[in-house]
Amino acid sequence: MRFDGQLYFANVSYFEDTVLGALADHPEARYFLVVGDGINQLDASGEEVIHHLATRLKENGVTLVFSGLKKQVLDVMRATGLFELITQANLFATEDLAIAAIYERLGETAKDDLFCALKPALA
Numbered sequence: 001m002r003f004d005g006q007l008y009f010a011n012v013s014y015f016e017d018t019v020l021g022a023l024a025d026h027p028e029a030r031y032f033l034v035v036g037d038g039i040n041q042l043d044a045s046g047e048e049v050i051h052h053l054a055t056r057l058k059e060n061g062v063t064l065v066f067s068g069l070k071k072q073v074l075d076v077m078r079a080t081g082l083f084e085l086i087t088q089a090n091l092f093a094t095e096d097l098a099i100a101a102i103y104e105r106l107g108e109t110a111k112d113d114l115f116c117a118l119k120p121a122l123a
Contacts, residue, residue, distance in 0.1 A: 001035055006040060007042050030061060040070060048121060074091075
């Protein structure tokens with residue numbers, strides 16, 4: 001899911017509803033990627049919702065992954081402890097790196113998935 005704009009009190013319920021709706025439509029999902037290059041601010045409400053979502057998803061076997069987060073968003077995450085909850089292993093510079101890591105983690109279960117045919121570069 002791509003999210004653009006501020007993740008703050010006025011739209012956090014939309015963000016949460018969208019994530020939960022997408023997962024309800026795909027109950028077999030084990031990862032949920034938020035492409036966050038367009039998130040330019042994270043306030044306390046946004047942090048609280050992400051914290052709650054990450055915990056809830058983890059309890060249900062789903063890992064929340066982010067890509068492209070700006071420095072100011074990462075700074076808020078570090079200051080609030082959200083960074084430790086999400087972990088560095090689930091934060092990626094680009095969407096492509098995040099997708100590649102997810103497919104690598106899925107291993108054999110994703111080998112025939114044609115959504116993203118990621119193969120090592122030919123030598």
